[in-house]
Amino acid sequence: MPGQATGKERILASAMLLFARMPYSDTSLRDIAAAAGVDVAYVHRAFGSKAEIFRQALLALAPLDDIAAGDPDGATMINRICDLAFLRDPRKVEDVRPLHLLTQSSLCSEARAIIAQFFGTSLALPLSRAFGHADPGRAHFALSLLSGFVTHRAIFGPADLLAIPEADQRQMLQTALMNAMLPGCSDGVFGWRPI
Amino acid sequence: MPGQATGKERILASAMLLFARMPYSDTSLRDIAAAAGVDVAYVHRAFGSKAEIFRQALLALAPLDDIAAGDPDGATMINRICDLAFLRDPRKVEDVRPLHLLTQSSLCSEARAIIAQFFGTSLALPLSRAFGHADPGRAHFALSLLSGFVTHRAIFGPADLLAIPEADQRQMLQTALMNAMLPGCSDGVFGWRPI
DNA sequence: CCCTGTTGTCAACGCTCGATGACAGGGTAA
DNA sequence: TTACCCTGTCATCGAGCGTTGACAACAGGG
Numbered sequence: 278m279p280g281q282a283t284g285k286e287r288i289l290a291s292a293m294l295l296f297a298r299m300p301y302s303d304t305s306l307r308d309i310a311a312a313a314g315v316d317v318a319y320v321h322r323a324f325g326s327k328a329e330i331f332r333q334a335l336l337a338l339a340p341l342d343d344i345a346a347g348d349p350d351g352a353t354m355i356n357r358i359c360d361l362a363f364l365r366d367p368r369k370v371e372d373v374r375p376l377h378l379l380t381q382s383s384l385c386s387e388a389r390a391i392i393a394q395f396f397g398t399s400l401a402l403p404l405s406r407a408f409g410h411a412d413p414g415r416a417h418f419a420l421s422l423l424s425g426f427v428t429h430r431a432i433f434g435p436a437d438l439l440a441i442p443e444a445d446q447r448q449m450l451q452t453a454l455m456n457a458m459l460p461g462c463s464d465g466v467f468g469w470r471p472i
Numbered sequence: 473m474p475g476q477a478t479g480k481e482r483i484l485a486s487a488m489l490l491f492a493r494m495p496y497s498d499t500s501l502r503d504i505a506a507a508a509g510v511d512v513a514y515v516h517r518a519f520g521s522k523a524e525i526f527r528q529a530l531l532a533l534a535p536l537d538d539i540a541a542g543d544p545d546g547a548t549m550i551n552r553i554c555d556l557a558f559l560r561d562p563r564k565v566e567d568v569r570p571l572h573l574l575t576q577s578s579l580c581s582e583a584r585a586i587i588a589q590f591f592g593t594s595l596a597l598p599l600s601r602a603f604g605h606a607d608p609g610r611a612h613f614a615l616s617l618l619s620g621f622v623t624h625r626a627i628f629g630p631a632d633l634l635a636i637p638e639a640d641q642r643q644m645l646q647t648a649l650m651n652a653m654l655p656g657c658s659d660g661v662f663g664w665r666p667i
Numbered sequence: 668c669c670c671t672g673t674t675g676t677c678a679a680c681g682c683t684c685g686a687t688g689a690c691a692g693g694g695t696a697a
Numbered sequence: 698t699t700a701c702c703c704t705g706t707c708a709t710c711g712a713g714c715g716t717t718g719a720c721a722a723c724a725g726g727g
Binding site for chain 1: 613651
């Protein structure tokens with residue numbers, strides 16, 4: 278945490294980091310306070326409640342809205358979505374991938390509505406549109422595979438999976454998402470070829 | 473809970489139900505005790521610890537060991553694994569799918585090790601073997617997609633996804649897993665044809 | 668100067684949690 | 698009968714949680 282930032286900023290940065298690293302219920306205000314170098318009471322005082330801190334940490338990830346910019350085709354869209362699973366956060370908050378903050382707390386009731394809305398409007402909708410609105414359910418299906426991959430890798434981190442070079446992991450994920458979106462995986466509608 | 477069953481049995485049945493419905497950390501021994509109609513102390517006394525109850529609930533609900541019975545080929549193995557996501561519990565414990573118990577608590581640190589071991593030894597290993605040990609990382613990759621689908625559908629339940637007939641959902645999932653396991657998805661090594 | 672708001676600390680509250688020690692009934696075997 | 702385990706209850710413990718009230722330091726404006 279940079280010492281130059283104000284306490285509130287340090288709290289939010291710490292919250293983003295910790296909420297992306299462990300689920301909502303496992304992240305205590307005392308942990309956040311310790312990481313930000315302030316008192317527990319001030320963490321609560323500055324934001325009002327724990328749920329509000331989480332909400333603001335989620336909103337701070339807002340740049341994900343740009344994902345549908347330029348009305349991309351299916352392959353491009355999937356490529357961008359895969360970025361969320363592999364690219365680090367633009368603010369370079371350590372090793373936090375943007376999607377981690379969504380998946381880590383997906384089981385938490387306070388966060389569920391926000392996350393569900395994000396998946397629906399910011400991801401599934403543009404993804405479905407990029408494939409010609411073929412079948413909106415298919416977009417949700419593909420995204421469920423994506424979030425599973427992100428969660429599984431982050432939580433369990435099976436050695437066998439991590440042994441695969443990241444470029445190959447990404448290739449596998451892209452293929453899986455593309456196949457999920459295309460009813461027939463071998464027709465190469467968008468010039469796509471399975472590996 | 474049937475009144476004829478012994479206390480220990482009622483506790484385990486309640487634990488299976490509750491652990492599959494909400495994450496480990498949100499499920500208290502007091503909830504389980506109330507559902508089983510016994511005292512909190514006995515829940516702990518009868519099993520030793522909360523983690524042990526969870527472990528036994530896991531073992532009881534998903535007879536995952538049978539999944540590799542008969543040394544099945546890849547397609548059969550994937551078919552059986554999909555059962556975990558769609559079939560109800562054999563004991564007909566309400567609407568609980570076996571995999572729910574695994575995915576609901578996957579984010580909880582206390583349950584993580586237990587679940588990780590389950591995924592590794594009871595699922596990934598036999599799945600990998602069914603495909604000729606080709607690439608153990610690929611099995612973990614496929615399983616991550618599976619758990620993502622189960623979790624996503626259970627937690628968010630997007631209307632567009634639920635609108636797809638269950639048989640079609642299953643077909644999509646099977647295809648996705650098969651494609652994930654096969655480096656080339658169109659060669660039909662096991663007589664498999666994409667939808 | 669005083670007044671006021673922001674930033675922050677300290678100590679503590681009430682609550683829920685998992686876990687324990689003491690103990691009671693009831694069946695069984697010696 | 699006596700001894701013993703299994704089943705089960707009651708009261709309680711210590712720890713961690715989110716939250717709150719009281720208050721200190723410090724700034725800026727009148």
